[in-house]
Amino acid sequence: MTTPLNPDLLRPSLSDTGQLAAAPYTSQTSFFSAFFGGPFASAAMLLLNAQRLGRLQRDAVWALVIAVAFAAWLVFAYTTPAGHELQARMTEWVGGRSMALAERLMALAAFGVNAALHRREQRSADLFGLKRPNGWIAGIALIVFGFAATVGLTMALT
Amino acid sequence: MDTELSSPDDRVRQISELLDRRRTAQARVLLSEALTTHPDDAELLLQGARADAMDDDNASARETLQRVIARQPEHFGARAFLLALLTEDGDLVPAEQLALSMIEQYPQTPDLYAAYGRVMLRALHFAKARALAQEALRMDPESDFALRVIALCDVIELPRGTDSEALRRLLAQYPEDRQTLSLVVTALIQSGDHRSALRGARELLRSQPNDPHWLSLVQALSVQNHWSMLPLWPLQRFGWGASVALWLGGVVAVRVLGQMNSPAAAWASWIILGYVIYSWVWPPLLKRWLLR
Numbered sequence: 001m002t003t004p005l006n007p008d009l010l011r012p013s014l015s016d017t018g019q020l021a022a023a024p025y026t027s028q029t030s031f032f033s034a035f036f037g038g039p040f041a042s043a044a045m046l047l048l049n050a051q052r053l054g055r056l057q058r059d060a061v062w063a064l065v066i067a068v069a070f071a072a073w074l075v076f077a078y079t080t081p082a083g084h085e086l087q088a089r090m091t092e093w094v095g096g097r098s099m100a101l102a103e104r105l106m107a108l109a110a111f112g113v114n115a116a117l118h119r120r121e122q123r124s125a126d127l128f129g130l131k132r133p134n135g136w137i138a139g140i141a142l143i144v145f146g147f148a149a150t151v152g153l154t155m156a157l158t
Numbered sequence: 159m160d161t162e163l164s165s166p167d168d169r170v171r172q173i174s175e176l177l178d179r180r181r182t183a184q185a186r187v188l189l190s191e192a193l194t195t196h197p198d199d200a201e202l203l204l205q206g207a208r209a210d211a212m213d214d215d216n217a218s219a220r221e222t223l224q225r226v227i228a229r230q231p232e233h234f235g236a237r238a239f240l241l242a243l244l245t246e247d248g249d250l251v252p253a254e255q256l257a258l259s260m261i262e263q264y265p266q267t268p269d270l271y272a273a274y275g276r277v278m279l280r281a282l283h284f285a286k287a288r289a290l291a292q293e294a295l296r297m298d299p300e301s302d303f304a305l306r307v308i309a310l311c312d313v314i315e316l317p318r319g320t321d322s323e324a325l326r327r328l329l330a331q332y333p334e335d336r337q338t339l340s341l342v343v344t345a346l347i348q349s350g351d352h353r354s355a356l357r358g359a360r361e362l363l364r365s366q367p368n369d370p371h372w373l374s375l376v377q378a379l380s381v382q383n384h385w386s387m388l389p390l391w392p393l394q395r396f397g398w399g400a401s402v403a404l405w406l407g408g409v410v411a412v413r414v415l416g417q418m419n420s421p422a423a424a425w426a427s428w429i430i431l432g433y434v435i436y437s438w439v440w441p442p443l444l445k446r447w448l449l450r
Contacts, residue, residue: 009271009290010261013283014254021282031398035405053282094413101409108402115398121282123314127344128280130248 022133023125024049024118029135033142034111038103039070041146042110046117048138053121062117066110071153073106078157103150166192166199173205180366182209200226204235214370216243234264238273245277253277268294272303279310287311302332309341319345336365343375350395352382381445390437404430 014020025048034042043066050059077083077099090098115122125132169192176185186209192202203226210219220243226236237260244253257274264270275290288311294304305324312322319325325345328338339362346355356379363372381387382394392400408430415423 006289006293009286009293010258012254012258013278013286014251014281020250027398031401094409095416105406108405111398112402120284120314123348124279124282124284127310127314127348128248 021054021121022052023130024052024121024132025135025138026132027115027122029139030114031111033139033146034107034114035104037143037146038107038150039066039110039146040149041142042107042114043067043070044142044145045138046110046114048142049114049118049121052133053118059117062113066113070103070106070110073102074150074153074157077102078154107146166196166202170199170201170205173202174208177205177208177212180212180368182212185209198229200230200233200236204239207236207239211239211243216247219243220247232263234260238270241273241277245273245280248280250277250281254281266297268298268301269303270294271297272301272307275304275307276310279307279314284311284315300331302328302335302338305331306337306341309345313341313345313348319348320351336362347379352379352394355379356383377449378445381441381448384444384448386440386444389433390441393437404433 025045030042030045030049033045043063046059046063046066047056050056050063077087087099090102094101124130169188173185173188173192176182176188185205189202189206189209192199193206196202203222207219207222207226210216210222220240223236223240223243226233227240230236237256241253241256241260244250244256254274254277257270257277261267261270261274271290271294275287275294278284278290279287288308291304291307291311294301295308298304305328308324309322309328312324313319316322320342322345325338325341328335329342332338339358343355343358343362346352346358356376359372359376359379363369363376366372387394393404396403408426411426412423412430415426
């Protein structure tokens with residue numbers, strides 16, 4: 001037997017309860033809020049979970065990227081000639097609800113980012129049977145928020 | 159049972175053997191007899207805490223251990239057991255404080271580093287948990303506790319938990335150990351191999367027929383392995399990724415068939431809708447029916 005090598009490992013990491021991570025919302029809540037609420041709802045869910053996991057600073061940039069990318073897409077699609085042309089082509093390819101489908105596709109990509117960033121935490125919560133927060137209230141609130149933000153921005157742009 | 163035995167040490171040995179076989183009721187009878195004559199014996203109280211923990215009464219177990227520690231603040235066994243219970247109950251701040259104070263006192267004990275690693279894992283500090291377990295393994299390359307913590311880290315971090323090298327070593331070194339088998343079952347579930355997981359869970363239930371955790375796991379896995387769940391295999395295996403693929407594939411199929419003016423477009427819509435409803439409604443119904 002030998003002596004321990006790394007004394008840094010013995011520095012406390014949980015000196016008070018404020019530094020303790022809480023269980024994230026389930027992947028199910030995250031999926032449905034993205035599916036029905038869109039990318040803005042997914043970005044907000046990412047922030048909520050990051051805050052619970054104590055990694056808000058690390059993840060805030062990803063939420064910002066999702067929200068800005070989606071807003072930029074809406075600006076491009078509704079205010080530029082190239083966007084109008086693309087919308088017309090998309091309608092030709094997939095029908096009248098092409099913009100709604102594109103938004104949902106982006107929301108699911110945002111859900112993918114959520115899932116990849118918090119994969120370990122989600123698995124740990126399942127493995128250790130951590131008590132999850134009630135997803136209904138947050139899920140419904142995020143869907144309403146995401147829907148309102150998307151419609152609001154679209155109306156402002158058109 | 160030999161009633162001639164009277165020294166606390168003999169009683170402790172007997173009670174410990176009974177608890178090893180999870181015979182908590184018999185152990186409690188002996189324990190209450192022994193405690194009437196030796197009410198403050200630390201080892202007897204420790205066995206009492208073990209029995210409480212086995213019966214899922216961690217609060218009583220912790221109270222008993224605090225009693226032992228109040229009388230003997232340096233009692234290693236009581237403190238190590240209390241550390242395990244604090245971790246299990248999610249009281250992670252006192253668990254960390256206890257782990258650090260024990261490591262400070264016994265810096266050459268690898269299992270304490272592994273125990274602290276487990277606290278860190280429970281607190282979702284994955285890198286530190288792994289580093290502590292590796293430190294424990296460096297100090298004692300045969301430490302099964304350290305290997306278990308590393309295997310848990312692998313189950314959480316690797317795409318497929320069954321690829322864990324630590325798990326393979328545990329299986330090679332302790333093939334009959336219940337904790338190893340329990341880890342294997344966890345890794346199999348995480349890897350989506352529910353059929354093998356059910357076999358392992360049944361094995362665990364056979365060795366501990368009264369354990370409600372294994373019973374409910376066997377029941378849950380039996381539902382997952384029922385023949386009527388076969389159509390839902392992609393969703394079971396690939397999780398939300400499969401749900402996204404299903405939606406995307408469905409939209410593309412319906413649009414393409416619709417543009418070809420094929421009557422199959424309507425059929426495809428109904429089949430996808432039916433599949434989604436089946437995936438939502440059937441598993442809970444089946445669970446109720448199988449567990450009635």
